[in-house]
Amino acid sequence: MSAGDEGEAIEKGSLPNAVAQAKGRRIRLSEMGHWCCSVIGTCLTHDDLLIIARKWNVHIENDARVFDVHGFFARKAGEPGDISRAIEKMLDGRYGGLVRRVANTSEDDRLVDFWNTAVNDGFVAGAYWAVISHRHVSDDLRNRIFGEVHMMSHLLGGTARKIVGAAAELQAKVDQMERRQERWSNQVRHALDVRDGKIAKLQDELGKSRTKQRTPSAAAPGADKLSKLNAKQERALIAARTRARQLANELEQVKDRLSEVRKSKPTRAPQSPVASFDPGLGLCGKAVLYLGGRQASVPQIAKAAEAARVSLLHHDGGLEQSTHLIDDLISRCDAVICPVDCINHQACLKAKKLCKKMHKPFMPVSSRGTTTFQRALAELASRLDTGATSAMQHR
16 A cells, blocks of 8 residues: 555545554654644645644634744644644544654664655655654654754745745746737737738729729839738738747746746755756666656757756657557656656556556656756666665655
8 A cells, every 4th residue: 555545544534554553652743842833834734724724613814824824733733632633633644654664663773764765755744743753763863853854944945035036037027028029019010000001092092093094004003012012011010920929939938937936846955056967877878758748848858868968758748649658668768757747647657657567767856847857867867876776666
């Protein structure tokens, strides 16, 4: 049973045996004192707290801040009662697999390895709840992990401020380009109005000349003038429309970048810059399947793969291409990178199962951006160089 299956089973009331047996050896949330605040802030989201509030008829004011909601539940978590037990049930249901692993691990060295691996794989919330709630974990180790989580919040706060700044800059650029596109649209409309006015005037003159039954030789200059003006205006119109399309494409690219920045959710401390990434022996000459993402971003992904000396295979994740092709592509590649924000869910699950069956690394990433892809290559190279491929298969 996977961690997700365990969570679903607990929500329905059937707690796995290992977790149920471990409950007698665990610290109740209401007994944790000052740790309650870090558990609520690290292991649950604001939406999770609102779900509990609705279930237990807790009235939340419309103008309540996120901080106010967090503070209320941090206090209630430290008091024996329905809300504290509801929070425990949600945490055990979501992180049952990790709770079971800690229950079966007694040595501090193995617990430290478990914690470090969980942090590197992005499972900080579940690992923190599993370690902090078991009585057999030593006070020294529990305090050390509490300190690391505390510092992570500071580091992630700095990263969030940078993301907000980048989003503001991109929004300003979007606004500027939208104004430029509007100006070009107005110029195109003006050019069309001027052209149509001149054409109408020349047609009127040509009609009058025909009414007066002029000779063909006399009417010809007016027709020739009309033809030349039409050709000139058509060329100007084509140029204006081309420029408008270019501006529209540039605007879409900037909006995509802005969306990518807004969707990014840092789950760990900032890493070293990807610009210094050297694939070394781990990925050089390897084939990597990029499963999902936008078709428009594939050329940038391909350039990043070429720079890392990696052979890139791509499948759009079921948007247009058949998912039956995934089997053949995975059999030909050495690893799979999958942006979970832009892929068919069934295609993602299929790829994960095939990679596990073929003993190949499967790496889900949070977004479809080129920078995220480069970070994934760096992590793949590190894991392949150190022989840690099997650990990645169970992510």
